[in-house]
Amino acid sequence: METQIDLIFAALADPTRRDILVMLLEDDMAVTDVADPFDMSLAAISKHLGILTRAGLISQEKRGRVKWCKLEPDAMRDASIWMQSFGQFEAVNLDAFEEFLSKELPPDQDFSQT
Amino acid sequence: METQIDLIFAALADPTRRDILVMLLEDDMAVTDVADPFDMSLAAISKHLGILTRAGLISQEKRGRVKWCKLEPDAMRDASIWMQSFGQFEAVNLDAFEEFLSKELPPDQDFSQT
DNA sequence: ATAATCGTCAACCAAATGGTTAAATATGGA
DNA sequence: TCCATATTTAACCATTTGGTTGACGATTAT
Numbered sequence: 050m051e052t053q054i055d056l057i058f059a060a061l062a063d064p065t066r067r068d069i070l071v072m073l074l075e076d077d078m079a080v081t082d083v084a085d086p087f088d089m090s091l092a093a094i095s096k097h098l099g100i101l102t103r104a105g106l107i108s109q110e111k112r113g114r115v116k117w118c119k120l121e122p123d124a125m126r127d128a129s130i131w132m133q134s135f136g137q138f139e140a141v142n143l144d145a146f147e148e149f150l151s152k153e154l155p156p157d158q159d160f161s162q163t
Numbered sequence: 164m165e166t167q168i169d170l171i172f173a174a175l176a177d178p179t180r181r182d183i184l185v186m187l188l189e190d191d192m193a194v195t196d197v198a199d200p201f202d203m204s205l206a207a208i209s210k211h212l213g214i215l216t217r218a219g220l221i222s223q224e225k226r227g228r229v230k231w232c233k234l235e236p237d238a239m240r241d242a243s244i245w246m247q248s249f250g251q252f253e254a255v256n257l258d259a260f261e262e263f264l265s266k267e268l269p270p271d272q273d274f275s276q277t
Numbered sequence: 278a279t280a281a282t283c284g285t286c287a288a289c290c291a292a293a294t295g296g297t298t299a300a301a302t303a304t305g306g307a
Numbered sequence: 308t309c310c311a312t313a314t315t316t317a318a319c320c321a322t323t324t325g326g327t328t329g330a331c332g333a334t335t336a337t
Contacts, residue, residue, distance in 0.1 A: 062172035
């Protein structure tokens with residue numbers, strides 16, 4: 050079973066898809082316009098957009114014959130939070146702290162006479 | 164050409180590898196001990212560790228016959244920063260802001276007489 | 278010296294990925 | 308109605324991915 054975070058990281062792993070997200074930062078875009086700067090078929094871009102959509106990173110809405118792509122930053126936030134919370138745990142990694150202490154104060158050192 | 168950030172996001176896309184990273188948060192571990200909780204061959208875990216290593220997310224050091232795996236949180240930070248800076252740009256997305264304004268103040272409204 | 282442990286490597290496999298081209302489906306405009 | 312535009316779908320292809328098993332090299336223990 051593929052979780053949402055699996056889909057988000059997998060989507061972000063491709064440079065074309067990250068570029069698309071950056072483009073959408075500027076403004077909502079039609080599929081054709083998204084495809085324009087890339088040296089790749091429209092069908093390929095359409096697939097990339099499908100992957101971004103399934104990951105929840107963008108949404109697509111059809112108005113008339115053009116389908117508009119819109120950034121959905123909340124989805125990105127989920128993965129970002131995973132990483133940041135990871136950093137939080139890292140900050141309180143007791144073992145690393147203990148190792149640090151053991152280097153500062155070698156365990157066999159005797160302070161009882163000082 | 165695969166950039167470091169490609170490798171990092173691809174590495175994070177697999178739940179087994181994310182689990183391994185969480186385990187390494189606790190302490191450095193031998194390959195065999197990393198593999199233990201997983202219902203998967205040692206060789207498979209060895210491959211996952213190789214992918215994490217190439218992404219720079221962990222490092223491996225062989226002491227005697229055991230190879231120790233160690234978390235390298237700096238690498239994660241690169242991808243985290245990509246996402247966060249993305250959020251920064253989003254915060255100053257002028258077009259979205261303009262759209263917000265246009266909803267609050269319909270453009271054909273006439274304030275000249277008030 | 279022999280045996281057990283730690284880990285990788287090679288060969289293989291099925292499924293997923295990222296691309297192509299060509300045809301099909303809407304929808305909009307003349 | 309007929310043509311052009313916008314986008315997806317289908318079929319295909321090469322490569323990558325995530326897993327397996329079995330053999331192997333290196334190290335440690337008996």
